[in-house]
Amino acid sequence: MKSKLHILLGVAVVFVLGLGANLNNYAKAEDQGATEASSSDIAVSPSIDKLGYLKPGETYERTMTIVNPSDKTTSFKVNTSSFWVENESYELKWGVSESQYGKIAEWTDIDKTKVHTIDAGETYKFDYTITVPEDQAGGAQRLMVTIVLGSKGDAGFVTTETHINTLVYANIEGEIHPDAEILAHSIQNFSFSPSVVTRSTIKNTGDVDLDVKYKLYVADFWSGDEAYTSEEDKILMTDSTRMYEHIWSGAPALGVFNVTQEITLMGEVQTFTGVTIICPLWLVLLIVIAIVLIVIYFIHKSSKRKKQRA
Amino acid sequence: MSKTITKVIAGIGIVAGIGVAALPLSSYAADVAVSFVVKPTLAAAPTICASAAAAAAASNTVTTVDCTVGYSANGGASVSIKGKDAVLTLVSGSNSIPVVTGTPASLTAGTPAWGYKFIATTPGAGTGGLTATITNYAAITAADVTVGSNTAPVTSALGTFTFAAATAITTPAGTYTDTVTISVTPAAS
Numbered sequence: 001m002k003s004k005l006h007i008l009l010g011v012a013v014v015f016v017l018g019l020g021a022n023l024n025n026y027a028k029a030e031d032q033g034a035t036e037a038s039s040s041d042i043a044v045s046p047s048i049d050k051l052g053y054l055k056p057g058e059t060y061e062r063t064m065t066i067v068n069p070s071d072k073t074t075s076f077k078v079n080t081s082s083f084w085v086e087n088e089s090y091e092l093k094w095g096v097s098e099s100q101y102g103k104i105a106e107w108t109d110i111d112k113t114k115v116h117t118i119d120a121g122e123t124y125k126f127d128y129t130i131t132v133p134e135d136q137a138g139g140a141q142r143l144m145v146t147i148v149l150g151s152k153g154d155a156g157f158v159t160t161e162t163h164i165n166t167l168v169y170a171n172i173e174g175e176i177h178p179d180a181e182i183l184a185h186s187i188q189n190f191s192f193s194p195s196v197v198t199r200s201t202i203k204n205t206g207d208v209d210l211d212v213k214y215k216l217y218v219a220d221f222w223s224g225d226e227a228y229t230s231e232e233d234k235i236l237m238t239d240s241t242r243m244y245e246h247i248w249s250g251a252p253a254l255g256v257f258n259v260t261q262e263i264t265l266m267g268e269v270q271t272f273t274g275v276t277i278i279c280p281l282w283l284v285l286l287i288v289i290a291i292v293l294i295v296i297y298f299i300h301k302s303s304k305r306k307k308q309r310a
Numbered sequence: 311m312s313k314t315i316t317k318v319i320a321g322i323g324i325v326a327g328i329g330v331a332a333l334p335l336s337s338y339a340a341d342v343a344v345s346f347v348v349k350p351t352l353a354a355a356p357t358i359c360a361s362a363a364a365a366a367a368a369s370n371t372v373t374t375v376d377c378t379v380g381y382s383a384n385g386g387a388s389v390s391i392k393g394k395d396a397v398l399t400l401v402s403g404s405n406s407i408p409v410v411t412g413t414p415a416s417l418t419a420g421t422p423a424w425g426y427k428f429i430a431t432t433p434g435a436g437t438g439g440l441t442a443t444i445t446n447y448a449a450i451t452a453a454d455v456t457v458g459s460n461t462a463p464v465t466s467a468l469g470t471f472t473f474a475a476a477t478a479i480t481t482p483a484g485t486y487t488d489t490v491t492i493s494v495t496p497a498a499s
Contacts, residue, residue: 160359286322
């Protein structure tokens with residue numbers, strides 16, 4: 001009897017040591033943000049330009065930087081349109097828009113017929129202006145500025161154009177009604193994979209684009225030590241509902257965590273908390289099998305004693 | 311019976327202990343506060359095309375053109391293709407070659423049609439990139455068809471569009487053309 005207890009005790013020690021070794025071993029993930037164009041790419045920056053609030057009657061100058069790292073001269077034209085999103089996943093659509101939020105393309109001074117030329121290895125600064133009409137009502141405006149590149153080589157019967165699209169967000173000052181509501185929020189309570197996931201769905205019910213700040217804070221359940229922190233800024237466009245998943249994809253394969261998410265929307269911070277348990281499927285199965293066997297063991301032992309007494 | 315159960319539990323415990331110890335976990339990283347601004351940037355190469363039939367195509371043949379596209383992005387982005395305008399046929403004056411019907415593996419000489427397919431040759435370093443494969447010929451559409459996307463930075467993704475046009479013996483002579491747009495677009499921030 002004693003030897004059996006020793007074996008079980010030993011097994012428990014091995015398990016706890018293994019568990020402990022890893023619970024204290026998770027990473028603070030680092031964001032990767034580097035970029036590098038290939039030798040033949042034309043790089044356009046900024047690809048996303050947030051202008052903030054513009055005043056009616058004012059003119060705003062913008063500059064786009066275009067780099068040609070190749071060994072050949074390249075030419076391009078510039079075009080403008082508007083953009084919008086479809087569905088909660090924020091699938092981007094673009095084109096000529098009759099929407100009240102796409103008028104900015106009409107106020108943008110860009111010569112769409114001009115051919116711009118960049119020599120090999122050169123950096124080109126492309127300037128344009130946006131003049132907001134005096135009588136423009138307040139609200140969001142969205143502009144897409146497109147760099148249009150031709151093709152090289154023999155294209156035969158097909159002419160190809162490569163478009164590098166850039167997004168410009170602006171809100172016009174005036175009588176505006178910023179409004180939004182968080183429709184849903186959830187924190188994944190259990191995960192077989194090494195990740196912590198929160199989901200939030202927010203609807204913009206106003207007439208200006210809003211900035212939403214998401215902060216994800218993950219702490220070890222037992223020690224309270226910080227395991228991961230991440231902040232993401234997202235835009236919430238008018239007439240849209242956005243579902244956003246804030247994910248810690250570099251979480252350890254095993255652990256229990258307190259998860260806190262702060263959502264800052266129109267100056268107000270809303271906090272959501274929960275617990276996420278991460279455990280691989282194979283370990284869950286082993287634990288279940290072990291529990292079942294232990295129960296069978298004690299039932300068997302109990303019935304054996306009863307027989308001996310009888 | 312008890313001995314057997316004890317041994318099995320012991321075995322499971324050892325497996326679990328070793329397994330837990332061997333779980334692929336990473337170590338703490340030291341905090342170093344280094345900060346500088348990198349503007350959101352998109353980079354794309356002009357498509358490089360190579361026609362398989364540089365000379366004018368004869369009637370009752372299938373002609374193909376390969377066009378390579380590449381892109382890099384330091385934020386979420388997508389790559390898509392569509393017809394430049396509402397006219398999706400290959401046009402030569404008042405004559406035209408229609409877009410392919412269905413999604414055939416190849417076009418047939420004698421049945422006028424044109425279409426495209428796509429293969430991602432290099433997804434690109436990073437997450438996502440050009441990963442879609444359109445193995446059969448499809449008709450060009452007025453709406454964008456996405457052939458690749460990324461949510462994290464991606465570098466030097468490459469893919470090849472193959473455009474094919476089939477003519478019949480009755481196809482009138484002429485220069486048939488259409489323009490397609492390949493767009494590289496940032497995701498809504």
